[in-house]
Amino acid sequence: MPEENLLEIENISKSFGVVRALKNVSFSVQKAEIHAILGENGAGKSTLVKIIKGEIPHDSGKLIFEGNEIKIIDPLYSISLGITMVHQELTVFENLSVAENIYPNNVFKTKGGFLNKTAMIKKAKENLLLFGLDIDPTDKITYLTLAQKQIIEILRSIALKRKLIILDEPTSGLNEVEVKRLMAILKRLKNEGITILYISHRIPEIIEISDRVSVLKDGSYVGTFNNDETLTEQKIINLMVGREIDLLYSKKSTSEEILKEEFLKLEGISKKNSIQDINLTLYKNEILGIFGLEGSGAEMLSKILFGLESFDKGVLKIKNRQFYRYSSEILIDNGFVYVNRNRKEAGLFFDMPASDNMAAPVLKKFSKFNFLNFSKIQAYTEEYIKRFGIVIPGIKTKPRNLSGGNQQKLMFSMCLGVEPECVVANEPTRGVDVGAKAEIHKFILELPGKNTSVIVFSSELPELLTLCDRVVIMETNSIAGELEGDSITEESIMAIAAGSASKNNINKPVKN
Amino acid sequence: MDKSINKDISKLKNVTARRSRNFDMSRYSIFIIVIATLLFLSLSRDNFFTYQNIYSIFYGLSIEFYAVIGLTLLLIMGEVDLSIGSVFAFAGIFVGVMVLKTGMPVWIAIPVSLLVCGVIGLINGFFIIKFKINSLMMTIGTMILFRGIADGLIRLLEGVTYPSEYRMVSKIKIAGEFNLTIIFFILIIIILEILLYYNISFRKLYYIGENIFSARLYGIKTDRIKMIIFIISSIGAGIAGILAASRSGHSVHNTGVGLEFKMITAAVLGGASLFGGKGSILRSAAGLLFLATIFNGFVMYNIDPVFTGVVTGAVLLIVIIIDTRINREKIEY
Numbered sequence: 001m002p003e004e005n006l007l008e009i010e011n012i013s014k015s016f017g018v019v020r021a022l023k024n025v026s027f028s029v030q031k032a033e034i035h036a037i038l039g040e041n042g043a044g045k046s047t048l049v050k051i052i053k054g055e056i057p058h059d060s061g062k063l064i065f066e067g068n069e070i071k072i073i074d075p076l077y078s079i080s081l082g083i084t085m086v087h088q089e090l091t092v093f094e095n096l097s098v099a100e101n102i103y104p105n106n107v108f109k110t111k112g113g114f115l116n117k118t119a120m121i122k123k124a125k126e127n128l129l130l131f132g133l134d135i136d137p138t139d140k141i142t143y144l145t146l147a148q149k150q151i152i153e154i155l156r157s158i159a160l161k162r163k164l165i166i167l168d169e170p171t172s173g174l175n176e177v178e179v180k181r182l183m184a185i186l187k188r189l190k191n192e193g194i195t196i197l198y199i200s201h202r203i204p205e206i207i208e209i210s211d212r213v214s215v216l217k218d219g220s221y222v223g224t225f226n227n228d229e230t231l232t233e234q235k236i237i238n239l240m241v242g243r244e245i246d247l248l249y250s251k252k253s254t255s256e257e258i259l260k261e262e263f264l265k266l267e268g269i270s271k272k273n274s275i276q277d278i279n280l281t282l283y284k285n286e287i288l289g290i291f292g293l294e295g296s297g298a299e300m301l302s303k304i305l306f307g308l309e310s311f312d313k314g315v316l317k318i319k320n321r322q323f324y325r326y327s328s329e330i331l332i333d334n335g336f337v338y339v340n341r342n343r344k345e346a347g348l349f350f351d352m353p354a355s356d357n358m359a360a361p362v363l364k365k366f367s368k369f370n371f372l373n374f375s376k377i378q379a380y381t382e383e384y385i386k387r388f389g390i391v392i393p394g395i396k397t398k399p400r401n402l403s404g405g406n407q408q409k410l411m412f413s414m415c416l417g418v419e420p421e422c423v424v425a426n427e428p429t430r431g432v433d434v435g436a437k438a439e440i441h442k443f444i445l446e447l448p449g450k451n452t453s454v455i456v457f458s459s460e461l462p463e464l465l466t467l468c469d470r471v472v473i474m475e476t477n478s479i480a481g482e483l484e485g486d487s488i489t490e491e492s493i494m495a496i497a498a499g500s501a502s503k504n505n506i507n508k509p510v511k512n
Numbered sequence: 513m514d515k516s517i518n519k520d521i522s523k524l525k526n527v528t529a530r531r532s533r534n535f536d537m538s539r540y541s542i543f544i545i546v547i548a549t550l551l552f553l554s555l556s557r558d559n560f561f562t563y564q565n566i567y568s569i570f571y572g573l574s575i576e577f578y579a580v581i582g583l584t585l586l587l588i589m590g591e592v593d594l595s596i597g598s599v600f601a602f603a604g605i606f607v608g609v610m611v612l613k614t615g616m617p618v619w620i621a622i623p624v625s626l627l628v629c630g631v632i633g634l635i636n637g638f639f640i641i642k643f644k645i646n647s648l649m650m651t652i653g654t655m656i657l658f659r660g661i662a663d664g665l666i667r668l669l670e671g672v673t674y675p676s677e678y679r680m681v682s683k684i685k686i687a688g689e690f691n692l693t694i695i696f697f698i699l700i701i702i703i704l705e706i707l708l709y710y711n712i713s714f715r716k717l718y719y720i721g722e723n724i725f726s727a728r729l730y731g732i733k734t735d736r737i738k739m740i741i742f743i744i745s746s747i748g749a750g751i752a753g754i755l756a757a758s759r760s761g762h763s764v765h766n767t768g769v770g771l772e773f774k775m776i777t778a779a780v781l782g783g784a785s786l787f788g789g790k791g792s793i794l795r796s797a798a799g800l801l802f803l804a805t806i807f808n809g810f811v812m813y814n815i816d817p818v819f820t821g822v823v824t825g826a827v828l829l830i831v832i833i834i835d836t837r838i839n840r841e842k843i844e845y
Contacts, residue, residue: 328728328729328731329731329733332730332731333731338729340729345725346723346725346726346728346729347726347729348723348726349719349722349723349726349727349789350722350723351722351789352718352719352722352789356718356719360719360726360727360730360732361730361731363712363715363716364712367712370711370712370713371710371711371712372710372711372712372715414730
C-alpha cells in the first residue's frame with residue numbers, strides 16, 4: 001500500500017572520501033509506525049538518518065517524503081516538512097535554561113509578538129514530568145546530568161508535534177526507568193499518528209518497541225522485517241553481523257591463573273565534584289575492564305588515570321613507586337600508552353603520512369644524535385601494516401583516507417610499537433566494523449603474553465566479557481563492584497552498574 | 513574477497529596519487545612565482561637585474577628574515593605571533609636609548625635588548641600556555657603594549673642619528689665584499705631546513721601543529737616546545753629590529769608597523785598554514801623574497817610607495833583564501 005508510506009528511501013548512496021558509507025540503500029517507512037534501524041557501529045545508520053534530516057547531501061538516490069521528492073538539502077527545510085531528530089551527540093545550548101532548550105523555536109508568543117515565558121515554562125514543566133523529572137525549567141542546562149540533558153534533547157523533538165521523529169541512540173545515557181518512560185511516550189506518539197525512526201544497538205529495546213526493523217550492514221541494506229515472534233535476538237544479530245556471533249564474542253576462558261603481582265595501584269583517588277575514593281589494583285599481565293554508564297565517573301577515571309585530568313586526593317603507585325601528582329609524561333616514561341576513544345580528537349595525526357604517524361611515539365628509537373633515519377621508519381611502518389593487516393595503499397597515505405577500522409588498527413600499531421608495559425584503552429573498538437573489531441580483540445588478548453597489562457574502558461558489555469579477566473564497575477562516581485572470571489556476565493555487570501534501584505529488573509523486557 | 517580488497521586499494525592509490533600531485537604543486541609554487549616575478553622585472557626594466565639592485569634586495573632580506581623564522585616555526589605549530597612588529601621596533605630603539613643615554617657600549621646594549629625581547633616571548637608563551645589564551649589575542653595585546661613602550665622610548669632619542677659603532681653592526685663584511693648578514697641568512701636557511709626535515713625536536717613542531725592532543729598522548733612535551741619557540745620568535749624579531757635600526761642609522765615612529773602581517777603573508781605564501789602542520793624556512797624566505805621583489809618593482813615603475821599596503825593586503829587575502837581552500841577538510845567534517 002504505497003499511499004501509506006510516509007518516507008521512501010530509494011537507492012541512497014553516500015561516500016566520505018574513499019569510504020563508502022552507504023551503498024544503494026532502499027526501504028520505506030510507513031505512516032504511524034515505529035521503524036527501527038539496526039546495524040553495527042559503522043554500518044551507516046547515523047549517515048542515513050542525517051541524510052533524511054537534510055544535514056548532509058547524498059551522492060545518488062532519492063528521498064520521497066509524503067509522495068514528493070525532497071530536493072532541498074537543508075535541515076531547516078526538513079523541519080518545515082515535519083522531520084525532526086534527536087542526535088547521538090548532545091546539541092544542547094549550555095548557557096540557556098531548560099525551558100529555552102526544549103523550545104528553541106519561540107513557539108510561545110504573546111499578542112505583541114514577544115516571548116510568552118510563563119506559558120513556555122508551564123509547558124516545559126509538564127513535559128519534564130512525563131519523564132518524572134522534577135527540574136525547575138528556568139535552571140541553566142549546564143547544571144544537569146548527562147542523562148537529564150539527553151532527556152531534554154528528546155523532549156525538544158517530541159514537544160512540537162512533527163510527522164517524523166528520528167531518534168539516534170537516544171537511550172545511551174539513560175537508566176532503566178528513564179528508558180521505560182521513553183518507550184511509553186514513543187508508543188503514545190505513535191498512536192497519535194506520528195512516525196518514529198529509531199536507532200539503537202540495544203536489541204532488547206528494539207524488540208520491545210518497534211513495529212518493523214530494517215537492518216544495515218557495512219553500508220548495505222540487508223532487509224526489513226516485521227517484528228513478530230520470528231524476530232528473535234539471535235536472528236537480528238546474525239543479520240547485523242552476517243556471521244556467527246560466537247566468532248566475534250566469546251566468553252574468555254579463565255584457565256590460566258594470573259600471577260598476582262601488583263603493577264599499578266590507585267589509592268583513594270578523588271576529584272572534587274567527580275570521582276570519590278577510588279581504590280583499584282592492576283596486576284601484571286592482566287586485562288582489567290572498567291565499566292560504567294554515562295555519568296558514573298568512568299570517563300573521568302580514564303582521564304585521571306592517564307594524567308589528562310588532575311585529581312585532588314590520593315596516590316598512584318606504579319610498581320611500588322608512589323606518585324602524588326603525575327602527568328601523562330610520567331606515565332609514558334613508565335611504559336604506559338593510552339588508546340583514546342576518539343581517534344580523530346586525539347590519537348592519530350589525520351593529515352600526516354602513516355609513516356609519520358607510526359614514528360610519533362618512538363622518534364627517539366629511530367634516530368641517531370636526534371636525527372631521524374627515514375628508511376628505518378619505513379621498514380617499521382611496513383612491518384606493522386603487515387602484522388595488523390591494515391588495508392592501506394602505501395606508507396605515505398594519510399589516515400584521513402582510511403576506513404574507520406583501518407584507522408583504529410593504525411592507532412593500535414602506534415601504541416603497541418612502543419612495546420608498552422601497560423595499555424590503557426578507552427573504547428578500543430568504537431566506530432570500527434566487525435572484522436576489525438575481532439582483530440583488535442585478538443591483539444588485545446595477545447598482550448598479556450607479551451608482558452603487557454591492559455585496562456579496558458568499554459561501554460560494550462560483550463567486549464568486556466571477551467577481553468577481561470576482571471571487571472570493575474563504577475556507579476555514581478565510585479566503584480560499585482568487581483567481578484572476576486566466570487561471574488562476569490552481562491546481567492551481573494548491568495545489575496551493579498544500574499545501581500540498587502533497578503537491580504531486580506535488569507534485562508527483562510519492560511512491558512506496560 | 514581478495515579481489516575486492518585489491519580493487520579498493522587501487523582506488524585508494526589513485527586518490528592519493530592525485531592528492532600528492534596537488535600537494536607537490538603547492539610545495540613549489542612559491543619558487544615558480546618568485547622566478548616569474550624576477551624574470552618579468554628583469555626583462556621589463558633595465559636597471560632591475562643589476563648586481564647592485566639584487567644585492568640590496570638580498571641585504572634587506574637578510575635583515576628582515578630574522579623576524580620570519582620564529583613566526584614560521586609558530587605557524588607550523590598552529591600558533592601565531594603578532595607582536596613581532598612592535599618587538600622589532602622596541603629592540604632597535606632600546607639599544608639606541610641605552611647607547612645614547614647611558615653611554616653603554618653597543619656590544620653590551622645589544623644582548624641586553626635581546627634579553628628583554630626574550631622576556632617578551634616568555635610573557636607571550638606563559639599566558640598562552642598556562643591560561644590557554646588564544647595566541648592571536650595574546651600577541652595583539654603585547655603588540656599594542658610594546659608599540660606604546662617603543663613610542664615612549666623614541667621621544668628620548670629626539671631623532672638623533674645613532675653613533676657609528678651601532679650603525680656598523682649591520683655593515684660588517686667578510687672578505688671586504690659580502691655583508692655578514694647575507695652569509696648568516698644563507699647558512700641559517702640551510703641549517704634550519706635540514707633540522708626541520710631530520711631533527712626530532714623540529715619534527716615535533718609538525719606533530720603539535722597537526723594535532724596537539726595526539727602529540728601529548730605520545731609524550732611530546734608540547735608546552736615546553738611552544739614556550740621555547742615563542743621566545744625564539746621575539747628574539748628573532750629583536751635581532752631583525754636591531755639590524756634594521758643599525759642599517760638606517762636612526763629610528764622613526766612607525767618603525768616595524770605592519771611587519772607582522774608582511775611576515776605572515778610571506779610565511780603563508782611559502783606554504784605555512786594558519787591551520788598548523790605545514791611550513792618551511794626556505795619557502796618562507798622565498799615568500800619574503802617575492803614581497804621584496806614586488807616592492808622593488810614598485811620603485812622601478814615609479815609607483816607611489818603608499819600602494820605597498822594595498823599589495824600586501826591583497827596578497828595576504830589571496831593566499832589565505834587559497835590556504836583555507838586547501839585545508840577545508842580540516843574545517844568541515
